[in-house]
Amino acid sequence: MKNQLLIHYQNILRIRLFEEKVLNLFYNGMIRGTTHVCIGQEAVAVGACSSLDNSDYITSNHRGHGHLIARGASLDRLMAELFGKEDGYSRGAGGSQHIAVAELNFLGSNGITGGGIPIATGAALKIKLKKQKAISVCFTGDGATAQGTFHESLNMASVMELPLLVIVENNQYAMSTHLSATSPTKVIANRTKGYNIKAITIDGNDVRAVEQAVKEAKEYIIKNNCPFLIEAMTTRLKGHSRSDDCSYIDPNTIKKWKEKGPVLNIENEIRKTHNLDFDFDSIKEKISTEIQSAITFAQNSNFLDFKKYQQNNIKSTTIKIKPKQTKDYSYMQAINLALSDELQNNGKVVLLGEDIAKYGGAFKVTKDLFEKFGEKRIINTPICENSFVGMAIGAAMSGMRPVVEIMFMDFILLALDQIANHAAKFPTIYAGEYSVPLTIRTPAGGRRGYGATHSQCFESILAKIPGLMVVSPFTVNDAYHQTRQAINCDSPVIIVEHKGLYSQRGEIDFSTSISINKARILRKGSDITIISYSQMLQLSLEAANALASENISAEVIDLRCLNPIDIETIVASVIKTGKVIFAEEGNKTGGIGSEVTSLIQEKCFGYLEAPIVRIAAVDIAIPAAKPLEEQTLPQIQDIIKAVKKLIADY
Secondary structure, three states: OHHHHHHHHHHHHHHHHHHHHHHHHOOOOOOOOOOOOOOOOHHHHHHOOOOOOOOOEEHHHOOOOHHHHHHOOOOHHHHHOOOOOOOOOOOOOOOOOOOOOOHOOOOOOOOOOHHHHHHHHHOOOOOOOOOOOOEEEEEOOOOHHHOOHHHOOOOOOOHHHOOOOEEEEEEEEOOOEEEHHHOOOOOOOHHHHHHHEEEEEEEOHHHHHHHHHHHHHHHHHHHHHHOOEEEOOOOOOOOOOOOOOOOOHHHHHHHHHHHHHHHHHHHHHHHHHHHOOOOHHHHHHHHHHHHHHHHHHHHHHHOHHHHHHHHOOOOOOOOOOOOOOOOOOEEEHHHHHHHHHHHOOOOEEEEEEEEOOOOOOOOOOOHHHHHHHHOEEEEOOOOOOOHHHHHHHHHHHHOOOOEEOOOOHHHHHHHHHHHHHHHHHHHHHHHOOOOOOOOEEEEEOOOOOOOOOOOOOOOOHHHOOOOOOOOOOOOHHHHHHHHHHHHHOOEEEEEEEEEHHHOHHHHHHOOOOOOOOOOOEEEEEOOOEEEOOOOHHHHHHHHHHHHHHOOOOOOEOOOEEEOOHHHHHHHHHHHHHEEEEEEEEEOOOOOOOOHHHHHHHHHHHOOOOOOOOOEEEEOOOOOOHHHHHHHHOOOHHHHHHHHHHHHOOO
């Protein structure tokens, strides 16, 4: 016990001295950006991590240095990261807030308040599905308990009986706002009652109390197959971030906190158990030397070459297809078959979403998969898009290949935080420590009278997010192949399925695969190029056939992939025809057409014989009434009229 106490003391002191030096380096301009230190909270990290095994997963928040050091991170590499150097854990890309270490099962510190909670829930899901004797631990703060992700994740963890331990480091302040102004209860542990989760409140400045609580919580979680929450009462002796002078807290209060802080607390304990003449100074000197060595290591490291940084971006894939008898399928059946094949071939694949199990999803795309693969592979989620997408990200980072269904594309806005700030960014800002093999499927589009919140096309919002592949299959064959390729991709992929295509029929060619991000020419022509994707291709092809009767030869290109865009196929066609129309169902302002036509201007301006024309939805909310919806969304006649005018004028 005495030896363990000394180890705890060294680890607490290592965090304290490291972060004090880090603040000094920031103040002296040697490190740029921002940082959030855990000075005063060190005992929570040290006590908790001492009770965990290497197989346990950890997620952290923006105040993550202490958790990393307590987990066993190298001070050299951690300091190099803060200096923005290549030898840092995230190769300088993540900085103070974004560090992940795969060898430590450390799924990342995180700059989004409450963002890591559903990710930890996803790691817990993986542990459960693979029947591992481990837990997933989420360190978070009292401020994050006001976030929806906190409540949604606790709800999911309880309903799904996941081995999740949430450790709330309650320092009473969310940035500068006291807990009393943001919470109806002073005891955060009380909030778990509605989720039927056991919770305790402990002294977070007592390292041995934390150690014992986490040890017992882990045993309880594994024995009872359920989540647990520990509220660790602690104090933040510095500001929220390096620019925060803590002027909103009475200096006398901070003085009292220091007297009860973890460093003095454990030093007093050591004096009682050892003797009054214990040599604290030699330990401090040794750790200070270790920290100075880390600074030297960081200063001698180089900055990452930008080209290497860019390499951690979207990665496409190819898959082998087992031949089947060619058969007529609907678009919906093709997706269902692709999901079934991947579930059959790869035990890491799981499906997550609202009503996707016995009900088969809102559009019956997952029909019969629950009966075939069971509740551990086809998982119904509560209605909480942001958190179950976050859960899928955590599952992906810890080794699974989740496929998420968002019931309507309109609802994907609820999950944009997890999609844009986590799924798309993690492979890059964590410097390849983790990939995110996540697939998100979602039906888009109107023409059904569903109205303004069930008919929208948001693919242009998604396509502008770096690191996120966005595909939109048009044919039945593409629906099958692009779905399977997306699931096998090591980067996050969003599949946009137009509702109007689900009943379309066609054949699947099982003899060969396709390129997931390669555009193709659906109809050859010589007078004008019509570029489109998804259901608008139906209208474009019908328009091209109608124009052919008037001796106008239109070439029709299927984009297939909306990010990255295959500009080479487009350029070759534009050089041939000299005239371009882009047709999409989404809004004209900020649409996919805006990006494609801009690229055409950049790549082949000299070959254009006429201005590029964009056809899209009117920039208003989509109405439910059929006549109004028809006037809002682009029609075949809009394409025909635009082509004729362009040909006549130029």
